[in-house]
Amino acid sequence: MSDLRYVYAVCSPLGAPLGADLAGVGGAAPRTVHHAGLTAMVSDVPADQFSESALRRHLENLDWLAETARAHDTVIAALAKVTSPVPLRLATVFRDDSGVRAMLETEADRLRASLTRIHERVEWGVKVYVEEEQAEPTAAPRGGSGAADHGGRSRLSGSSLATGSGRDYLRRRRAERAGRDEVWRRAETFAQRLHDQLSLHADETRLHAPQSPELTRAAGRNVLNAAYLVHRSASDAFAEQVDARKDEQPGLRVELTGPWAAYSFSRQPEERSDTTQPSAGDTP
Template sequence: MTTGLRYVYAVCRPFGTPLQAELRGVGGAPPALLHHHGLVAVVSTVPEADFCEEALKAHLEDLDWLAATARAHQGVVDALTTVTTPLPLRLATVFRDDSAVRMMIEAREEDFRRLLDRLHGRVEWGVKVYLEPEPEPAEPEPAAAARPASGRDYLRQRRRQSHAQEEKWQRAERFAHCLHERLAERAEDFRMHPPQNSALSKAPGRNVLNAAYLVPRAHSEEFVELVDRTKDEEPGIRVELTGPWAAYSFSGEESGAEPSVESGEGR
């Protein structure tokens, strides 16, 4: 018989609106609510064979598994965001049973209550700024025209290209800095994340700004309008807005939106 562990998506305060009946979490299991000490852990059962410490180490190498687990995790947290203010836990936080989950709530109760008070009525917006890649030429230049006349000419050509790229990068950094200052004025808090590696994210261009902003839900429309007004300010620079999310970057966990697997097994 296959044994199961308790997977915890988030902690929140009790809420009256039921979750969607068709909502499914990791592995297709429906989420349930575990009430304890006036708090609620949103949980589901997952196979121990997939979520014990040894299995999780192997799954870290399986990007497809990680992506599917992250989508299911985020789907539950997103559903919670429509009915309450959730405090997302790390991807793949699992415990032996409900008793271990209750022990975790008791151990972190003070922090949970403090964070839930702070995040109540607030959402996270993500803003990324990219320096667009150079467009491919319509037709390649003839080899004779493209070939430098001498080694000195070749070095000059490379210096000009390098200087032009550096100027574009500096312009993008100035734009990102000014945009961040304007957005930070409209937000209650922010987190600056490391620029994303384009080879891993598959997003075109070089990531100049990767930030998260904590914004009162009531002020989100103004925040979004401010971002939208900047999108065409600078040619060759792309601004991307994502959200509204649960406040992953402000939850006290390492990350929920950009997964890092942690086993929190209570044994």
């Protein structure tokens, strides 16, 4: 069974090849397929691992998925250093070079529009987290020891102590909730102002859903998860804008990532449904 074609990204024709030691998915060296004034970066991959049925199995294997995603991103990152590519979805596979050319032909107008929009631009990511402190747990009210003593006076004294402790406990709980609410209001206000400021220095922005700490294992609660399309010549100034705000609010953490290929701003080609392309389906 002949090899299939794994496609990483589409770009304008390159002025020079990528590094000879660059390894892609499965350790295969990436190469180019040209058509209609466009260039697809591809690797030859074994059909028994990347056919449609094999991909269905592999995409349920988290280790395989993570390894493939790393190799996929490595090639796109290398490409982003020399051009502005349109990244394709993870595990986009075609039967042969003809299938890749057919995709370039079909999607040529849309791909050219994307390449024009992201030309000489990169993606920066900015996240804001509320750094949650490990507070001492609020103790629940305890009954007075007099309740166990003999004599009505001791029991009455114990009851009064329990009532007082209960009121103190509820007051502390209300104060804690009010404090948390204030922290969230302050975080949301800061995040909105930061986003508004950074948007002035970006050509386009994308607001992604806040990330779950259970999935990312990042400390704190994510209140801003945004992407910004920035011209390469403005990237240093953009990063300086973020750095200047990092320590502005105690208890809030600002993270800057990038520059990346324009993942959030590149509409990806629709995968063909005919027999020339084993489709991986939607993947993260």
